[in-house]
Amino acid sequence: MAGIARWLGRVPYISTWRAMQRYTDTRDADSPDELWCLEHPPVYTLGMNADPAHVLAAGAVPVVRIDRGGQVTYHGPGQLVVYPLVNLRRAGLGVRDLVTALESALIAVAAESGLEAVARRDAPGVYVAGRKLASIGLRIRRASSYHGLALNVAMDLEPFSRINPCGFEGLEVVDLARLGVKLDLPSAARRLVPQLWRTLRIGGDVQWGEAGDLGGAGAV
Numbered sequence: 165m166a167g168i169a170r171w172l173g174r175v176p177y178i179s180t181w182r183a184m185q186r187y188t189d190t191r192d193a194d195s196p197d198e199l200w201c202l203e204h205p206p207v208y209t210l211g212m213n214a215d216p217a218h219v220l221a222a223g224a225v226p227v228v229r230i231d232r233g234g235q236v237t238y239h240g241p242g243q244l245v246v247y248p249l250v251n252l253r254r255a256g257l258g259v260r261d262l263v264t265a266l267e268s269a270l271i272a273v274a275a276e277s278g279l280e281a282v283a284r285r286d287a288p289g290v291y292v293a294g295r296k297l298a299s300i301g302l303r304i305r306r307a308s309s310y311h312g313l314a315l316n317v318a319m320d321l322e323p324f325s326r327i328n329p330c331g332f333e334g335l336e337v338v339d340l341a342r343l344g345v346k347l348d349l350p351s352a353a354r355r356l357v358p359q360l361w362r363t364l365r366i367g368g369d370v371q372w373g374e375a376g377d378l379g380g381a382g383a384v
Contacts, residue, residue, distance in 0.1 A: 167368035184310040201353040235331030242319030269359035295338035
């Protein structure tokens with residue numbers, strides 16, 4: 165079954181999260197796998213068991229506790245977020261396989277731009293010269309995945325200095341722009357989506373949806 169990739173633009177965090185939950189809870193064996201490509205307004209998110217002490221100084225940025233694994237991360241304009249809504253049973257993927265697939269796709273996109281990126285077994289995500297370029301956080305429910313990955317493309321990195329990113333004190337964060345790669349978010353999505361279909365072993369088409377497809381409104 166072919167998957168569907170959608171470009172949703174800038175959408176609020178909470179309504180998008182609720183939409184992922186609805187899709188996961190109502191999908192059946194014939195529902196397509198989807199990749200939702202988007203960006204969020206500024207928000208810090210804490211995983212289910214995250215230590216709030218890793219938020220050092222949130223300031224005016226909202227802090228939302230959500231139902232993924234992992235610690236704290238930041239989402240904001242200029243960051244490409246991709247949510248893979250994948251039936252893992254149908255795809256023949258375990259949780260570790262899914263993480264590896266996401267990391268491998270990100271590493272391939274970095275390599276296309278001449279960057280040597282690597283994954284770390286002890287800290288999911290993708291790194292360039294020790295600096296974190298992309299983060300991964302997932303939830304599995306009803307044998308399907310939601311939440312996903314965040315690739316720093318061209319963004320204000322200052323908010324990362326006000327947290328311990330992914331629970332690691334002093335972890336430096338970087339984006340593609342600071343590494344000499346100039347892309348806008350739709351272009352970054354167009355590079356990443358084919359790599360994700362490949363590593364997830366799912367054939368797919370691209371459908372550029374509208375933000376309203378997800379419902380909801382507001383800044384968070």
